[in-house]
Amino acid sequence: MAEPQQELDQAQQAHQTLQEVSDALDSGRFVHVRRQLQDMEPEDIAHLLEASPRKSRDVLWQLTDPEDYGEILDELNEDVKDALVSQMPPEKLVEATEGMDTDDLAYVLRSLPDDVSKEILGQMDIADRHRVETALAYPEDTAGGIMNTDVTTIRGDVELDVVLRYLRMKGELPDVTDALYVIDEDSRLIGHLSLTTLITTQPDIQVCDVMDDADEAIPVDASDSDVASLFERRDWVSAPVVDENQHLVGRITIDDVVDIIREDAEHSMMSLAGMDDDEDTFAPVFQSTKRRSVWLGANVLAALAAASVSNMFEATLEQMAAIAVLMTIVPSMGGVAGNQTVALVIRGLALGHIGDSNKKELLLKEAAIGFLNGLVWACIIGGIVVVWKDDWLLGGIISAAMLTNLIVAGIAGVTIPIFLKKMNIDPALAGGMALTTITDVIGLSVFLGLATIFI
Template sequence: MVESVPNEATEKDISALNDALKEERMGAVTRIVNGIPGAEVALFLESLPVDKRQAVWEVVDEASQGEVLVSLHDEVRDNLIEGMDTDQLVEATRDLDLDDMADIIVDLPEEVSNQLVLSMDKASRDLLNQVLSYDEDSAGGLMNPDVVTVRTDVTVEVVKRYFQFRGSLPTPVGDLFAVGRKGHYIGRIPLGTFLTSDPKTPIKDIIDEDAPAILDKTPASEVAQDFEHNDWISAPVVDDKNILIGRITIDDVVDVIREEAERSVMRMAGLNEEGDMFAPILTSSKRRAVWLGINLLTVLLAAFVIGIFEDTIKEIAVLAALMPVVASMGGIAGSQTLTLMIRGMATGQVGSGNIKDLLSREFMIGVINSFLWAAVLAVLCAFWFKNWDMSVVLGLALGINLVTGALAGVLIPVVLRRMSIDPAIAGGVILTTVTDIVGYVSFLGVATWLLIA
């Protein structure tokens, strides 16, 4: 899937489209929609309510519909596909690249997918089946099997003549990949080196045999890291026998990075399944109800803890006003650490080898911040309530919860990862529960101990 990042030009196009749609100038809508890339059309469609989305979709040129469908979120794509007949769908998708075809064919009605497969030649059909045999979040699922290979026993001139005979190359071109007689991967040929070499130069003399290939079962997140670390434009994909079976290009990796980032943000709010901003209200309500229910349980648990100190709160009413300060500060401190941990796990910077160091580091940060802000808050409280005993209670409780939040921010994602639970989904809720409960218990417990007992 190719997604568009809103830039100044895109925003102008979308603004013009919105104005034309609002004024019902469908001629202008048609001109604008069919004059911008399919990924930008997809972005615009996703920003529209369902009725307006359908009206715009109907004026999208048939030659561009396949590119637009590939660029849409699954939920929006499914809704548009439901309104198209078999002939429309076949016509819109028949000319897609094989990797894009693999992304979309599983979402098409069976009759359409069967027609598309039957319309392909045997070689293309075999390549498509090869991609579909892999998990979509693996290197094999990302790759395009349409890859140009180069033999090592020819010269640069021979390869250039072959390219001229072929007439076109898969885009983006990227580096060339050298293979042996049985198709096993040997190395890559940098495109710049190939283009600037003497025509009589043997291919074997310009091969970088140290350039690694990506194994077909490699997770997509690791593929993205490999591209980042090596500054690749394209990379070869091999099976467990080192046979070159396809290539991954930078545009596919950008999609992976964007999808991972979007998924993480959505999961932290419990919205990982909500791909359509204008999904049916009841559907969205059901999805969000589960997450709200989980949060309600954590709030009730915190309320139960507060209830234990009911007598203390009755005797010193001002405690009720100050309780949220301690809980909130601990929650923010923990969230900062939790965010860094989740990011570090996603980028491979956090592992079993550095957990103890991270725990020690975050503990010291928590201690330093607890001394600083506990002192500030204690002084403010002393001037506000003219009560130094209360300021001591508040300072101690804040210090305890800031340190707790920092430690919890490290430990919670580690424990969740070991339990095979995504920290981005559950980490925030658990952290909030911990810092709320520790904040209330420390504040009300210290108050009971120092002010009442």
């Protein structure tokens, strides 16, 4: 119980700090706010900035120590980061990025205007500039885009005592270092030496005799979601990144992977509502309106498709009011059942559980679930309608429509996300809307069609 309670205390403390800072800003106690900010960690300041309205945010940014700008920018979501960066003169940005890790600096530079990025790169020394340009050369959502090029390498033909002397002379190691990477004369990765092995093994033994093989390196073009899955399954703290020729180009650490997992979770949650996961909570009204209108427009088209089906059976609806009362039940049940399947499939795709080898079995399984659920709920809903309306024919019609729609929902819930994934469309963004449209159209068509034929 200690950890959940600690997290709750931290959340309450963050909320209390936000309220205190807000009250201090409202009363004009800027010196007090500056002192509070000086006592806070960069990630906490980033959280405070994201949770503050835009006017308060601008004031907080001015009161923040410029030496912390770089670390804070790295912690902010893109919308908030871009808004603050756009107000900073180039010389301030250059100062803010000094001393940042290459992966963090690459993240910030990607959102800057080209002339500002070039100015920042131009003021770096050749070695640092080369490392950053290497990271920028890869897409942002790949292992190359998130890796840090600051790695410690050793040769395999030296003794451990030599390695220890080298590390003492070096004086420091990159953050989150749990292993040293062993390379050959062509900079190809041949293994890694854990710090535990280095410390606990006799110093006169050669590195090649105690190192682990390099069979767990990450390809530089691997997607960030695949990287996160590997870290989760293997319980890694860090991992090397190699190009197609096995040359060591960088490493990825667990702190970067935690960010990926968090961003993927936010993306999935926001995509279900048709929103950008990087959207600023306190973004300008017109900017937010424009973004959300696109999704609302797509939903209008889906609603019109379902409405057009009802319009085709207008004469049937006019003749029997009971049909109009009951017509929403079938598409509603299909939508709920289908969205359950969509959520399951999206999760399976994200975790790499679903592929060409097993998608047929998954399709048959979900169709069977739809059939069994359809039988159960067709009997239940049909029975309720018979008792309620005293009409066996109407009960049979809604039962048939319910069974059909739940089977369709199960099949569509599997096929839609897989199809969208193949088309490079985010299933989390479009899967739910597409599924709802299909279940609405099929459910209404079957129910109203049968009613038109038999009643």
